[in-house]
Structures are given as structure tokens and as C-alpha cells.
Amino acid sequence: MKKQGIFNDFHPGEEIDLDFCTIPKWVSCSLYSYRKGDVIARQEDLCKGLYILYKGSVVAEMISESGRVIRIEEIGAIKPLAPAFIFAGENRFPVDVTALAECEIIFIEKNELLKLFREESKALEKYLRYNSDMTRFLSEKLLMLSVKTIRGKLAHYIIGLFNELQRKSPGKAVVTMDKSQTELAKYFGVSRPSLAREMAEMEKDRIIVFHRREVRVISLSKLKEACG
Amino acid sequence: MKKQGIFNDFHPGEEIDLDFCTIPKWVSCSLYSYRKGDVIARQEDLCKGLYILYKGSVVAEMISESGRVIRIEEIGAIKPLAPAFIFAGENRFPVDVTALAECEIIFIEKNELLKLFREESKALEKYLRYNSDMTRFLSEKLLMLSVKTIRGKLAHYIIGLFNELQRKSPGKAVVTMDKSQTELAKYFGVSRPSLAREMAEMEKDRIIVFHRREVRVISLSKLKEACG
DNA sequence: AATTTATTGTAACATTTGTTACATTTGAAA
DNA sequence: TTTCAAATGTAACAAATGTTACAATAAATT
Numbered sequence: 001m002k003k004q005g006i007f008n009d010f011h012p013g014e015e016i017d018l019d020f021c022t023i024p025k026w027v028s029c030s031l032y033s034y035r036k037g038d039v040i041a042r043q044e045d046l047c048k049g050l051y052i053l054y055k056g057s058v059v060a061e062m063i064s065e066s067g068r069v070i071r072i073e074e075i076g077a078i079k080p081l082a083p084a085f086i087f088a089g090e091n092r093f094p095v096d097v098t099a100l101a102e103c104e105i106i107f108i109e110k111n112e113l114l115k116l117f118r119e120e121s122k123a124l125e126k127y128l129r130y131n132s133d134m135t136r137f138l139s140e141k142l143l144m145l146s147v148k149t150i151r152g153k154l155a156h157y158i159i160g161l162f163n164e165l166q167r168k169s170p171g172k173a174v175v176t177m178d179k180s181q182t183e184l185a186k187y188f189g190v191s192r193p194s195l196a197r198e199m200a201e202m203e204k205d206r207i208i209v210f211h212r213r214e215v216r217v218i219s220l221s222k223l224k225e226a227c228g
Numbered sequence: 229m230k231k232q233g234i235f236n237d238f239h240p241g242e243e244i245d246l247d248f249c250t251i252p253k254w255v256s257c258s259l260y261s262y263r264k265g266d267v268i269a270r271q272e273d274l275c276k277g278l279y280i281l282y283k284g285s286v287v288a289e290m291i292s293e294s295g296r297v298i299r300i301e302e303i304g305a306i307k308p309l310a311p312a313f314i315f316a317g318e319n320r321f322p323v324d325v326t327a328l329a330e331c332e333i334i335f336i337e338k339n340e341l342l343k344l345f346r347e348e349s350k351a352l353e354k355y356l357r358y359n360s361d362m363t364r365f366l367s368e369k370l371l372m373l374s375v376k377t378i379r380g381k382l383a384h385y386i387i388g389l390f391n392e393l394q395r396k397s398p399g400k401a402v403v404t405m406d407k408s409q410t411e412l413a414k415y416f417g418v419s420r421p422s423l424a425r426e427m428a429e430m431e432k433d434r435i436i437v438f439h440r441r442e443v444r445v446i447s448l449s450k451l452k453e454a455c456g
Numbered sequence: 457a458a459t460t461t462a463t464t465g466t467a468a469c470a471t472t473t474g475t476t477a478c479a480t481t482t483g484a485a486a
Numbered sequence: 487t488t489t490c491a492a493a494t495g496t497a498a499c500a501a502a503t504g505t506t507a508c509a510a511t512a513a514a515t516t
Contacts, residue, residue: 136318165461
């Protein structure tokens with residue numbers, strides 16, 4: 001790891017616009033460079049500020065207690081690394097972060113970030129929105145996982161699409177899924193053949209008719225029953 | 229629903245200290261009163277600011293698409309209602325909120341809240357921490373649910389406790405669980421007899437020995453294997 | 457059009473988990 | 487202590503899902 005620029009006095013020379021926050025010129029930050037394979041942050045390292053992946057790409061590997069990699073997320077520039085954990089009570093990295101290629105990371109100290117939020121309301125709002133959206137995403141994912149049966153997950157998913165469709169063009173009964181069967185199985189965390197079987201069962205029960213990504217809702221009431 | 233005090237000019241007369249944020253006197257807010265059974269907010273209602281349950285208690289019922297109540301959370305004063313959704317892109321209530329008893333709700337507009345955050349850094353930090361902690365909580369819950377087998381969940385859970393124990397008193401091999409078997413089954417979202425059976429199996433496999441809330445780790449390596 | 461590749465449908469069997477029921481143990485209250 | 491209620495251990499059976507393998511279809515490529 002090499003620090004570039006002047007310590008705590010680097011700035012990228014231009015405003016950086018991120019989906020989660022806009023960093024104006026005046027904010028002081030540090031720039032770090034890493035080579036491929038370098039460890040940028042270890043799980044349980046203290047997270048003392050905001051790390052922005054400015055160039056290159058990294059992997060965030062969540063090592064389970066067993067020492068195996070549970071989930072890998074590839075992150076490409078320009079993205080924040082674990083932005084939700086800076087202000088957490090237990091403000092440690094939840095993952096190992098390793099450089100996939102040469103990369104540059106901009107670091108902004110927590111206090112500098114707070115200063116930015118005080119000065120620029122828009123930056124604060126963006127950050128708050130980013131965090132809130134993540135909470136919402138996680139909540140929905142959690143809801144999906146807490147539905148036990150495959151039939152329940154399917155029903156829940158399709159009704160969601162169906163309601164959306166009704167808002168746009170009321171009366172229609174044919175929904176188009178945004179995922180293939182294979183992708184859907186992954187999203188639900190079930191095996192693909194099991195999903196296909198359940199789809200066939202629901203057709204037998206005259207609830208819906210599947211054809212590739214198209215779903216015709218035969219009985220909305222039965223579909224709603226299938227959720228619980 | 230009745231509005232009390234002077235519109236947009238009510239304040240409780242004293243600083244309110246919440247776990248997620250301290251509201252100083254100068255912040256202007258509105259006070260609403262509800263009777264038992266009144267609907268405070270409907271699912272999909274716009275969430276235009278921060279709602280603080282100041283007196284009384286409410287239920288937050290997440291109605292699934294099927295029309296059935298999926299999860300009920302009882303909230304007692306003093307707590308924020310859906311604080312993570314104020315700033316979300318889709319800033320709508322994810323739940324129905326109904327008064328369980330007479331209650332009073334303090335409403336602070338989004339802009340007023342942002343003003344507070346600019347003026348009082350501590351309030352902002354508290355709010356950020358609250359949100360971050362929630363993200364962390366949800367992430368962990370999600371991780372737990374994404375481990376498929378009961379054995380995996382158990383192993384993961386026990387290793388977590390074990391590691392904690394090692395930090396405090398290294399060398400010890402007997403962990404005390406913070407939950408009873410029954411509670412643990414609920415936490416994992418599995419049936420109690422299934423959990424008991426898996427515990428017995430793991431004893432047969434000479435991985436751990438359970439006795440009520442005490443767990444003796446026989447083979448840490450086997451336990452780690454069991455995670456994946 | 458012909459060929460290849462990815463996706464989907466289906467079936468048999470294995471594994472995991474749920475359900476129900478009951479025996480046993482523990483801990484607290486009378 | 488005695489009694490009772492709650493928690494735990496265990497077993498037989500049912501239900502749900504995973505696994506594997508292969509056929510059928512659709513989509514993409516040549």
C-alpha cells in the first residue's frame with residue numbers, strides 16, 4: 001500500500017459524483033494505491049472513515065467462521081466500500097477487501113465527512129438516501145427469505161409484479177418476469193428443478209400459467225392464499 | 229386524528245433524548261393524538277418526515293400481498309416509526325401502523341430534520357449510527373437465514389459464541405448459549421424437534437456436547453466444517 | 457437453414473425438515 | 487418436599503426440497 005499525494009491534503013481536483021454522495025473539491029482526503037492481490041482491509045479492521053474505490057476493482061469476501069468464503073461481491077470503481085459501517089456502533093469492516101487489479105482508494109475521515117454533511121445539505125441527503133435504500137433492500141430480501149416454501153416465494157414475487165402491472169395498465173393478467181427461471185431459482189436460494197416442479201404444481205392447481213418469462217394469473221385469490 | 233398545540237409550532241418544552249437522535253427545544257414539530265384503534269399510517273403512505281411515538285403504543289403490521297398479516301411489531305413510547313424510510317428513494321411506509329392505545333405522535337418535517345442535522349452534529353451522528361446499526365443487524369440476520377441447513381446455522385451460531393468466549397477467557401471450551409433451545413429454534417426459523425434432533429446428531433458425530441444451555445466444543449475443526 | 461448452446465421440463469430417488477405425540481427432565485411454586 | 491408447568495429428548499411418519507440425469511425446446515451463431 002502506498003500513500004500518494006500530500007497526506008490528508010489530496011483531493012481529486014474535481015467534484016466527485018457518487019450515487020451515494022457528492023464530494024466537493026474542498027474536502028480533504030487521502031489517496032492510497034494498491035497492487036493486485038493487496039489486502040485493502042481485513043474483516044474486523046476498524047472503519048475510521050469513508051473508503052471510496054476510485055479506480056480499479058476489488059473483491060469483498062465475507063469469510064465465515066469456518067474459514068470459507070461465504071459470499072463474494074465484486075466492486076468496480078467508483079463505489080464506496082462498506083459505507084453503512086462508518087457510523088455503526090461496532091464500526092468494523094464486515095468483510096475482507098482485496099484488490100482485484102491496480103486500484104486507487106480515496107479515504108475521507110469520519111470527521112471530515114461530518115463536516116461535509118453539515119456544509120452541504122445535498123451531500124447529506126444523498127448519503128441518507130443511500131443508507132435508507134440499503135435498509136429497504138435488505139428488509140425486502142429478508143422478507144423473501146423468511147417465506148419458507150417455494151410456492152410462497154413464487155406467489156409473493158408474482159403478486160408484487162402483478163400489482164405493479166395493475167398500476168401501469170389495469171386489467172391485464174399477463175405479467176412478464178424480470179428474471180429467467182434459472183435466475184429466479186438463485187434469487188430464491190432454491191434449486192432450479194425444485195422451482196420448475198413447483199411451477200408445474202401451481203399450473204395443475206389452476207393458479208397460474210407459466211410460459212418462459214410470461215406468467216398468466218388465473219386465480220388471484222388462490223395466488224394470495226399461496227403466500228401464507 | 230387530532231392535531232394539538234399550534235400547527236408546526238409545537239415543541240415538547242424539553243429536549244427529547246431518543247436512542248436514535250436528540251431533539252433540542254428549538255426544533256418545530258407537530259403533535260398528533262390518536263385513540264385506540266386509529267390508523268396512524270397506511271402501508272404505502274408517503275413518509276414525509278420523522279414520526280416519533282411519544283406516548284402510548286402502536287402495532288406495525290406488515291400486510292403481505294395475500295392480505296394476511298406477516299409480521300407484527302409492537303412499539304412502545306418513545307420510539308421512531310420507520311426512521312429508515314424518511315430519506316429512501318421510495319419513501320413510503322412499509323407497514324400499517326395502528327394505535328394500540330391512546331397515543332401521541334410528534335411529527336418533524338424532513339426539512340426541519342435536515343436543519344437539525346446541520347446544526348447539531350451529535351444529532352446527526354446518532355441518527356447515522358442508528359441507521360448503520362440497523363443495516364448491520366439486518367445483514368447478520370440475512371447471513372443467518374442464507375445458511376441453509378440447521379447444522380450450518382448451529383455451527384455458525386456456536387462458533388460466534390465460541391470466538392467471543394476466547395477473547396474473554398482463552399482456552400475455555402464450554403460456551404453458554406444466550407437462548408434456550410426453544411428460543412433458538414424460533415431464532416433460526418426451524419421447528420424445535422428438528423433442532424433437537426440435529427443437536428443429537430452433532431453429538432453422535434463427536435462435534436459438540438449439549439447440556440441445556442451449555443455447549444462443550446469437542447472438535448473445533450469439525451464444527452468449522454459443518455458451517456459450509 | 458443448420459448447428460450449437462443455453463434454457464426449460466420432467467422423473468426417480470436421496471436428504472432434510474416438519475409434524476405429532478409422548479416420555480423425561482428441570483426448575484419454580486405451593 | 488411435593489406438585490406442577492415448562493423445557494427438553496426421542497421416535498415414527500409426512501412433506502418439502504435437493505440431486506442427478508436426461509429429454510425437449512428455444513435462442514443464438516455460423
